[in-house]
Amino acid sequence: MNTRLRTYEIDEKTRHELHDRVKSLSQVTPLSYDFSFSSLLSSYGILREVGSPNDETARFLFDSTTGKVVPRSSLVGRLVKMKNSYGVEIESTFSKSLEIKAYGVRELLHPDYSFNPDGTVKSLVIFPEAVFKIAALKGIELTIVRDWAINSIFGGFDPQKEYYQTNFWELENNDTILFARLIKNKQLAFLGTHDFIAHVANIRSEPWEKLSQTAQSVEMKIKKIIAEVEVPTIASLILPYTAGVILDDLAQPPSYDSKNHNLVLDTVLESIDRNDVPANYPCTLSKFPKTFEQIILLSRSKMKQDKVIEKAKELVETMVREIKSSLVYEGMEEKIGERLFSRLLRGY
Amino acid sequence: MFQKMMTSALALLSVFIHTDSSNDKQVKNLDLQKVVKLNQETKKSMASSWIELPDACKAKNFNADPIIKDRTVHSKEVLSIFSALS
Numbered sequence A: 001m002n003t004r005l006r007t008y009e010i011d012e013k014t015r016h017e018l019h020d021r022v023k024s025l026s027q028v029t030p031l032s033y034d035f036s037f038s039s040l041l042s043s044y045g046i047l048r049e050v051g052s053p054n055d056e057t058a059r060f061l062f063d064s065t066t067g068k069v070v071p072r073s074s075l076v077g078r079l080v081k082m083k084n085s086y087g088v089e090i091e092s093t094f095s096k097s098l099e100i101k102a103y104g105v106r107e108l109l110h111p112d113y114s115f116n117p118d119g120t121v122k123s124l125v126i127f128p129e130a131v132f133k134i135a136a137l138k139g140i141e142l143t144i145v146r147d148w149a150i151n152s153i154f155g156g157f158d159p160q161k162e163y164y165q166t167n168f169w170e171l172e173n174n175d176t177i178l179f180a181r182l183i184k185n186k187q188l189a190f191l192g193t194h195d196f197i198a199h200v201a202n203i204r205s206e207p208w209e210k211l212s213q214t215a216q217s218v219e220m221k222i223k224k225i226i227a228e229v230e231v232p233t234i235a236s237l238i239l240p241y242t243a244g245v246i247l248d249d250l251a252q253p254p255s256y257d258s259k260n261h262n263l264v265l266d267t268v269l270e271s272i273d274r275n276d277v278p279a280n281y282p283c284t285l286s287k288f289p290k291t292f293e294q295i296i297l298l299s300r301s302k303m304k305q306d307k308v309i310e311k312a313k314e315l316v317e318t319m320v321r322e323i324k325s326s327l328v329y330e331g332m333e334e335k336i337g338e339r340l341f342s343r344l345l346r347g348y
Numbered sequence B: 001m002f003q004k005m006m007t008s009a010l011a012l013l014s015v016f017i018h019t020d021s022s023n024d025k026q027v028k029n030l031d032l033q034k035v036v037k038l039n040q041e042t043k044k045s046m047a048s049s050w051i052e053l054p055d056a057c058k059a060k061n062f063n064a065d066p067i068i069k070d071r072t073v074h075s076k077e078v079l080s081i082f083s084a085l086s
Helices: A012-023 A035-049 A128-137 A146-152 A164-172 A175-184 A193-200 A208-226 A234-250 A259-273 A291-300 A305-325 A332-347 B002-028 B032-052 B076-085
Strands: A006-008 A028-030 A061-063 A075-082 A085-092 A098-100 A124-126 A141-145 A187-189 A283-285 A327-329
Touching: A012 A035, A012 A146, A035 A075, A035 A085, A035 A128, A035 A141, A035 A146, A035 A193, A085 A128, A124 A128, A128 A141, A128 A193, A128 B076, A141 A146, A141 A175, A146 A175, A164 A175, A164 A234, A164 B032, A175 A187, A175 A208, A175 A234, A187 A193, A208 A234, A208 A259, A234 A259, A234 A283, A234 A291, A234 A305, A234 B032, A259 A291, A259 A305, A283 B032, A291 A305, A305 A327
Parallel strands: A141 A187
Antiparallel strands: A006 A075, A028 A141, A061 A098, A075 A085, A085 A124, A283 A327
């Protein structure tokens, strides 16, 4: 623990106040709206994930002596306060001399508190206000996304549990539209470890013009298919969810400008544009299509582009068939049964 | 007998066509509560196949592997940002 930084404890009252304040925000609010509040919120969001299955920094933290990744269970965190700035400190009980094997993370850490004299990392001291300003240098605005904060930081979701809960929420709430809107506007959420290491670390401004246009296209096409439907069925949200996962990858520095991601995304968007799985099918879906995984892996592959285009078309068509084959039309079976019975009776 | 079987087969076919087209009409007026209920049932029936999906393929996953070493240094601009905090 860095003894030069004061620990800040959130009590239940403060937590309630934070929650109430988040609920009063508009959907997307820049951290600069109120740094004191937003930095506490972002720090708290990161803290809740530290050492958990949802901690995305964990697999990039290595002991500099042994070269081995530190055990996830060794990661502990605390909130810290420096003047009016809130932050979060993450350290490993296993090692006081860490190497962070992800580009751009070091730049986001406070230089006075995070490093040993030999340049290794003793703890990750993150101040969201600083991270906001560093991202702003690249033309990107970090934000609080109200519904995401409510769901992940204050929801019944327990960050210590597996990913399943958060991610399913993202599918059923058609989160891709909101995510696409952020990227279109050159914004990112800053609420947890994923945002920190996957999107902000090593952020660069040049790819964002094209990325913003891609996001606009995603937003527009999904909005079009759900325009006349109050609540789309989950089956119809799988293609948009697929687009969202690919777009999330594209908004991560290691995948900026990835041609294969863009090619696969285009194919998914074409299917959405054709309304291959309409938003208003009255049905339940019995299983999540297996082809989804293959589509995502294809977008991440190093396959040659002409092969990717061909494969993407095949996989997306297969996924649509898979979705439609596992649809159970509500009431269909009973209706056929009744009518068939009565017709057969009349026929004989 | 054959004629009755043909009539039944045609009746069966007409049931499919009629039910399908009547579903199209119903779709536009689908009750909101019904969709919510259908989606809840989907969540339940899809749960096991959803869990089987690797986390790496779901949203909010960092698509990157650990690199060899990062020795990025703070630029002057970034150092000023941190100084202003202190």
